[in-house]
Amino acid sequence: MSSGRRPYRAARRAVGRRLVAVLAAAAATAGCQRPAPSPPAPTPSPTVAGPRAPADFVALSDVDASINIDIRYATAHNFVGRPIAGYPEPLCLLTRPAAEALHRVQAAALAGGRSLKVYDCYRPQRAVDDFVAWAKRPGEQQMKAEFYPDVAKTKLFAEGYIGAPTAHSRGSTLDLTLVPVPPPAQPGYVPGQPLVACTTPAGRRFPDNSVDMGTGFDCFDPLAHTADPQVTGAARANRELLRRLMTAQGFENYPREWWHYRFTAEPYPKTYFDFPVARSSLR
Known part of the structure; x- marks a missing residue:
C-alpha cells in the first residue's frame, strides 16, 4: 500500500511545482506591464468675471499718452474682417501694474529713438467666443490672403495661432510693436481693398x-x-530690441508671435473677464 502512494505523492508534488511556476511567471509578466494611462482631465472652463472691470484696470492712455494705439479688433482690419464682439471703442485697457510696467518700457524705447504701439490689450471673453464661432464657419475667409495665406483656417487653433481661453482676457497681456519717433503716417484700411500676404517684405505688405x-x-x-531663423537683418534686430525692452520690465514673450507679451506678475492669473472694451467699463 505504501509503494502505491509514492507515485501518487510524486505526481502531486510535480503538479504543485508546475502550478507555482505558472503563477510566478504570471506575476512577473504582470509586474512588467504598465497600467493603462488615465484619460486626460477635461480643460476647466475659465472663471469669467464681469460686467465691469475691477478698480485696478485703467486705460493705457491715462498712464502714458505717448504710446501709440492701433486697436485692430475695433476695426475691420483683422483676420476676421469686421469689428469683433466686445470692442465698442478702440481702447487699450490693462491692469494698472501692467500699464505702469509698459510706461517704463516706453521710457526706455523713447531713449533709443523708438516708441511703442499697441494692437490689442485686454480682450473680453465674448471676443474669444466670437473667434471660436468664426472658426466654425469655413466659408468666412475673406481675410485669408493677408493674415493666414499658407495656413488652413481649420488649423489656426490647433497650431496655436488663436487661443481659447486667452491670457488677454486676464488684463495683463498685450500685442505691440515698435514705431519710429516721430511715427510716420499710416494709411487707413479700406474694406474690400486688395490684400497682400503678411509674409511679404516690408514695403509691399499693408x-x-x-x-x-x-x-x-x-x-x-x-x-x-x-x-x-528665416528672419534676419533689421527685422531680427527689431524683434530682439522689443524683447529686451519688454523682458527688462517683467514681460514674457509668446514664442509663436513676436508681438505677444504677458506681464508675469499679473494680478489675475486665473480670472478671465468679459466686460466690454469701453470707458464705461472702468470704475
Whole structure:
C-alpha cells in the first residue's frame, strides 16, 4: 500500500511545482506591464468675471499718452474682417501694474529713438467666443490672403495661432510693436481693398507704420515665430530690441508671435473677464 502512494505523492508534488511556476511567471509578466494611462482631465472652463472691470484696470492712455494705439479688433482690419464682439471703442485697457510696467518700457524705447504701439490689450471673453464661432464657419475667409495665406483656417487653433481661453482676457497681456519717433503716417484700411500676404517684405505688405518686424501683425505663419531663423537683418534686430525692452520690465514673450507679451506678475492669473472694451467699463 505504501509503494502505491509514492507515485501518487510524486505526481502531486510535480503538479504543485508546475502550478507555482505558472503563477510566478504570471506575476512577473504582470509586474512588467504598465497600467493603462488615465484619460486626460477635461480643460476647466475659465472663471469669467464681469460686467465691469475691477478698480485696478485703467486705460493705457491715462498712464502714458505717448504710446501709440492701433486697436485692430475695433476695426475691420483683422483676420476676421469686421469689428469683433466686445470692442465698442478702440481702447487699450490693462491692469494698472501692467500699464505702469509698459510706461517704463516706453521710457526706455523713447531713449533709443523708438516708441511703442499697441494692437490689442485686454480682450473680453465674448471676443474669444466670437473667434471660436468664426472658426466654425469655413466659408468666412475673406481675410485669408493677408493674415493666414499658407495656413488652413481649420488649423489656426490647433497650431496655436488663436487661443481659447486667452491670457488677454486676464488684463495683463498685450500685442505691440515698435514705431519710429516721430511715427510716420499710416494709411487707413479700406474694406474690400486688395490684400497682400503678411509674409511679404516690408514695403509691399499693408503699410503699417511699425518698424520692420519681418511680418505684419497677426500673421498666422511660422515666419511670425519670434526666433524664426528665416528672419534676419533689421527685422531680427527689431524683434530682439522689443524683447529686451519688454523682458527688462517683467514681460514674457509668446514664442509663436513676436508681438505677444504677458506681464508675469499679473494680478489675475486665473480670472478671465468679459466686460466690454469701453470707458464705461472702468470704475
